[in-house]
Amino acid sequence: MAAPCAACSWTSERQGSCRYDSHVKLFYGVSDRGVWSLGSNFILKERSNNPPNFEAKNIRFLRENTTIPVPTIVEEWDEQNGRYFMLTKRIHGEALNTVWATMSAAEKEHIAKQTADYIFQLRRLHSPRLQSMEGQPLYSAFLFPNGYGLPHGPLSSDDELWAEMAAALKSVPEKACQRLRERIPSAGPYTFTHGDLTNVNIMVKDGNLAGILDWEASGYFPVWWEFTCAGIGLGQEDQEWKTLLREHMPSYEEAREFWLDFYALSKYPNLNERGEAFLRELLHE
Incomplete structure (x- = not known):
């Protein structure tokens, strides 16, 4: 039996037992962080809450002071285990x-x-x-x-x-x-x-x-x-x-x-x- 995916716990056996094909994909990972595609409209970033972790502040600042096309923040939050999440709208392209x-x-x-x-x-x-x-x-x-x-x-x-x-x-x-x-x-x-x-x-x-x-x-x-x-x-x-x-x-x-x-x-x-x-x-x- 194949080992389950460390990110989502899915296995090829579980995939074979149902018709579900996930549209939630981990498409980038480096160091302590990962970036997930949630369908066609959202991006979820997960990382530790240690600095440098100023992206949400910087994006809001840029939206107020420039016309630079940056992601739209939907939500951000910290977890008690020291993890940080930021959900944004996808920039299509x-x-x-x-x-x-x-x-x-x-x-x-x-x-x-x-x-x-x-x-x-x-x-x-x-x-x-x-x-x-x-x-x-x-x-x-x-x-x-x-x-x-x-x-x-x-x-x-x-x-x-x-x-x-x-x-x-x-x-x-x-x-x-x-x-x-x-x-x-x-x-x-x-x-x-x-x-x-x-x-x-x-x-x-x-x-x-x-x-x-x-x-x-x-x-x-x-x-x-x-x-x-x-x-x-x-x-x-x-x-x-x-x-x-x-x-x-x-x-x-x-x-x-x-x-x-x-x-x-x-x-x-x-x-x-x-x-x-x-x-x-x-x-x-």
């Missing part, structure tokens, strides 16, 4: 990653421009501190690569930002750290940032942008962070998408070059070619 290979260059350009136009609305949403909504810390394993799921801030200055970032450089030669500190771009104005514009989070329908998903770790980041993290490609097609998207975004190329060197050195002593080249350049000065 297809994820960009599923249709990218079949799209024409003009269609890709159109979606990139639409996405950048919506994200541009975030540029006017500022905060006096680097923080998540309601004064909560920021979470980003790319901006703060000293550990996954660690809180940072709120932060109120470039010095405080660098101190948090530099925690990932403890073993790096001091001269390299000093050089990076000299190059860090000003973080202000602290700007509301999505932070994960991967092609999985972009919904398209009938040739147009239908929605932008996954706002759970968004918050007020350095003004240059949206452009910079839009250069982190998760696979070839995602890299193609983000390269195109950046062409329509305000450019912070110097900040991106700074971060690429910083992130490369954060892997010290296991450096990639970029990190090795950075250290060689310092040694020959």
